Amino acid sequence: MDMKSKFSEKVKHLEASAIREMFKLMIRPEIISFAGGSPASELFPKDELAEIAKDILQNNSGVALQYGVTEGYAPLAEWVEKRLDKAGIVHDTDSIIIVSGGQQGIDLAAKSLLNAGDGVVCEEPSFIGGLNSFRSYNAEIYGVPMEDDGIDTDALEKTLKAHPNIKVLYTIATFQNPTGITMSLEKRKRVLELAEKYDFIIFEDNPYGELRFAGEDIPTIKSLDTYNRVVYFGSFSKILAPGLRLGFSCADKYLTDRMVVCKQVQDVHTSLLPQMLAYEFVTRYSIDEHILKLRKVYGSRCRLMIDCMEKYFPKCITHTNPQGGLFLFCAMPDGYDTKIIMQKAVEQNVAFVPGATTMIDISKTYSTFRMNYSASNEEKIETGIKRLGKVLYDTVGE
Helix, strand or coil, X not given: CCXXXXXXXXXXXXXXXXXXXXXXXXXXXXXXXXXXXXXXXXHCCHHHHHXXXXXXXXXXXXXXXXXXXXCCCHHHHHHHHHHHHHCCCCCCCEEEEEECCHHHHHXXXXXXXXXXXXXXXXXXXXCHHHHHHHHHCCCEEEEEEEECCEECHHHHHHHHHHCCXXXXXXXXXXXXXXXXXXXXXXXXXXXHHHHHXXXXXXXXXXXXXXXXXXXXXXXXXXXXXXXXXXXXXXXXXXXXXXXXXXXXXXXXXXXXXXXXXXXXXXXXXXXXXXXXXXXXXXXXXXXXXXXXXXXXXXXXXXXXXXXXXXXXXXXXXXXXXXXXXXXXXXXXXXXXXXXXXXHHHHHCCEECEEHHHHCCCCCCCCCEEEEECCCCCHXXXXXXXXXXXXXXXXXXXX
């Protein structure tokens, strides 16, 4: 039997995340990978978490290893709500869910809201996890170009006029994945105005917002929302440890209720042990001091990567200049296919994410690529950029 012929319409066109596939490269010790989205593993608070885990399992295993409520471990959910409230993110009509990574929050909201044929407008390029979630519900996805200060709002309005089926806008407004670009305050306000004018919901995905190492903070779109149109997603993956698989959503109570039902179908509840680990960490230690350490290291690594690019890359290669987060985005002259260049790079023991992975139509040729600076130390950054520079010089010349 041809099993492929039996696949549902929801999944038959999905492609595996190229980024996840690239994790297979990382187990090869000779590869210097700038391809993942990983935080620096040496900065995980492993000793503190080990101490907490021992305490929990010795003294509270009956809770930690048992079933829990779908909405999440109450002490952690309350801590998240208070932290979001300080930032003006939680409104009177909102409620919180602890989810199994920020990605699950996006998927639960998409499942709760999208019918086949509904439109989702995304920044282009964008995060493949979000794109694949929308694809899996047979949504029509429309890309809008990025500018230096975020999504092109004029192009966004043209897209909204042309496609009245648009129900959701998906944005990573702060330190966007993959570009590292941050949306300006003016554009955030404009996006909210357009949401009210054209009657759509905004998914604000903010896993990187706490990792600012330059510039001034900008209010989240959710904190500016007076229309009750923003669904907000956050994560512990980038500020604590991704292996805990902890995220959270903040949304209108009616939508949250639907998401809870959908989560009960998916995994019943987020595992209690990692929730308790996270809660005990943020109450016994200072999460803000830990975040300051991350900011310092990531800022240093980002600056070093940019310095090395300017030293070792051909002058025709451009790049973004992020003020935080984990990524920057590079562009070659038009006509080059970075999927092919990636293969050449791997032969030189260095890896990146080809731009096609981040686009709406992954079948086209793109001359862009994403680089991660957080997961490599200074020596690897310089060595890896030098290797990649040689590949690029061999491809485009001076």
